Amino acid sequence: EAQVTQNPRYLITVTGKKLTVTCSQNMNHEYMSWYRQDPGLGLRQIYYSMNVEVTDKGDVPEGYKVSRKEKRNFPLILESPSPNQTSLYFCASRGQREGYEQYFGPGTRLTVT
């Protein structure tokens, strides 16, 4: 089954404790992205990757890091989480052709206290 998986689905952590949210896709997609969803703000793109070792900033990259060492994986790293990073996070992937839909993972709800 074609899918995007994220782990963990739920995470409660404390300020400053480094964490990683994993994302994996099995569709051999070139593009992968991370978004955060906040009430009243919709979804905002954090980082995206166009292929292995190619990443770029989205609209809200501050406080986040990503890496793309393998085509299927695109982890999101919070080196020193802060309470304003409490949010619902989605990973997505899509194929290379223009107009292809993005496939979204189920989401990770992160709470930073």
Place this chain on the structure above:
Amino acid sequence: GNSVTQMEGPVTLSEEAFLTINCTYTATGYPSLFWYVQYPGEGLQLLLKATKADDKGSNKGFEATYRKETTSFHLEKGSVQVSDSAVYFCALTPGGGSTLGRLYFGRGTQLTVWP
């Protein structure tokens, strides 16, 4: 720049009512346009898309037409059902080049349909 403005909710309708959710955009180049739906507690699913001017996307009774002259992509459904209750997001991918990895979303419209 690139942005999407959509009608803010919440929208509350009775079953079988007509639905319109307005969406307008600004974009560089020739964008592709999308409507995504998010059911309670779930991720986003593509509802429909249009990749060039005058294209009509349709799925599950929903329709939207890519209007370049009015920079709009309004979502419509003739007769909504309780099961359509969800949050709807309008989105765009700019045309061409290094912006292909970008996806810009509107703020979402919460739709509630009562029986």
